[in-house]
Amino acid sequence: MDSTDEVIIERRGSAGIIRLNRPKALNSLTLPMVRTITSALEEFAIDHAIAAVIVKGEGERGFCAGGDIRLLHQSGKEGSDGAETFWREEFRLNHAISRYPKPYVVLMDGITMGGGVGLSAHGSHRIVTERTRLAMPETGIGYFPDVGATWLLPRAPGEAGTWLGLTGLPVDAADALHAGFADHCVASSALPVLIDAIAALPASASAADVHALIKTMATDAGESRLAANRDVIDRAFAGDTVEEILQVLAKESGEFAAESAGVIAGRSPTSLKLTLRLLRAGRTSGDLAECLNRELGACLGILYNHDFYEGVRAAVIDKDRNPKWSPASLAEVRSSDIDRFFVPAQPPLFAA
Template identity: 40%
Template sequence: ISHTVCIYLPREHRLQPIISKSEVLLEKVGRAGVITINRPKVLNALNLPMIRQIYPQLKKWENDKETEIVIIKGAGGKAFCAGGDIRAVTEAGKAGDPLAEDFFREEYILNNAIGACKKPYIALIDGITMGGGVGLSVHGRFRVASEKTLFAMPETAIGLFPDVGGGYFLPRLRGKLGLFLALTGFRLKGRDVQRAGVATHFVESKKIPDLEKELVDLKSPSADDVSRVYTSLCFFFFFLLSKSRSSPSFCLSLSHSLCLLSQTLARMSPTSLKITFKQLQAGAALSLPDVLVMEYRLSQACMRGCDFYEGVRAVLVDKDQSPKWNPSTLEELSDQTVEQCFSSLGEKDLTF
């Protein structure tokens, strides 16, 4: 049960009690604003009350001359944020409750505010980072992964699409990696999160408290100052190409991988796959705000459809892993039906 707590800062920093709901802790530490997502029992899943706490505080810190940087992290050691509160959204969508509109609208407004934040925004993605957790981190200037980081956008498996600005950052990853991650929900782990370009830096999990302390101890920090702190604690990694691409073992591995890829795509919602493909094609040429406007239209199309509810049932509720998609194949889904998902909502369109 949520309750109100009073947080007092260490003596070495200016004492400043801040009242906060326990699901999100909002602290001023030195010249840093620190956001802690505090629902460890549900892997720090993001809900609407949490969004409504984070957004105004972020805007306040952005305009506060005494706040130089913003740090966001997750409590509990297992997850930064494993996603949005999908079950609540599902029940709301079934009942016609406005939560199904409000959650996506306000979440995307927060995602845009993170992307536009004038202060260095630092996400410590130490642990599971999926869905809504990606939206809380990937649009910030600095994203720090560790060996515990597990990144994925698994939405096509539940009849949704990689939202929270996925249409913006995924097509900007090197090659077609973003499209692969979007369609398959493939999980990146540890150093691969930084190699892929999702994270900007990599730090061993045990060093993250030291990193955070150095950041909050900075005096009048600039983005360059923050970068220098990372340089002292971070490791940088790059893709290494195999020297044995032409070997028989490589060819067998490639054949096996393609087979697994086909099997993975066959389990996903055909509607989600087509929507996602078009989303990333369009998003590659759009700004983040324009992508979020597009994604809000898609979110409401999914709320009107049936695959989202069936996907949540199969994956999260009954857990039988056997969704009955409608339509059940890509061939049955017309281009016109997909196009309608991108149509304007008129007065209900997302605006910033």
């Protein structure tokens, strides 16, 4: 197991530490990074000297901004298999994290979005800070919440997950805790001390020992905006069509409903309808693997969808922030347009 320029692997006491090291790109994930992380986790799992794994991002701005969508965009344009290979290996990593046999401590300090949520929210010991900005912003780039988010979001309280998935808006530590995406809030300035404390645990330390240690350093995250607006969220986002959701939001008074409706109005109509259907399917799914299989099929459909290329162009290539969605309205997106994203990928990631 070797470090690379983009992922630094180290052992410190009883801790195996994985450091994402693309700070200029907000630690966005490439295929080599996914492979290095996977390899490190596999080796730490069987190393009797390692009690826990710690995953963190380098740089001042955040943990991980997601997958490198510029590379996925390029692969799709070229017709290569690079995007599919990335998704397959990333999703397998997400699943492996959910089943990891040792404490998986992830420091969601700063920006934690998209693929960064996949690296963190499936873990056993998820730490946010006062700097955390967590989001699944994919409807804004003609994509959908992936990396197992269609398993996680439907399991948030009430309809909070539907709000998160459709709006794509960033939330803070208190909201991440409320939504079930994190377990503890620790002050950002205290993280180096926490890392040293975990590393000082004996190799025989259990998940309960790690939990107890983190709890001694946990702080109050404050009030959750999502919790404070739960009544509005649950009324509006219970709808089974995006149109129904917007109709209810229009009848609600208050800034929160107006902001939510305004944001949704600017998202890709196709992505909104796809996301809502995936979230509703995820609600009745039996496990994470089933959702990841479904997401992979949708990913392959995205490669033939105008809005993905247009959304990435507007966000990260030309950076004009002015995507021209097609179809341009919810009314123009037919049910059959969404059906094609539900063709299962072959072979599936996980056997049924």
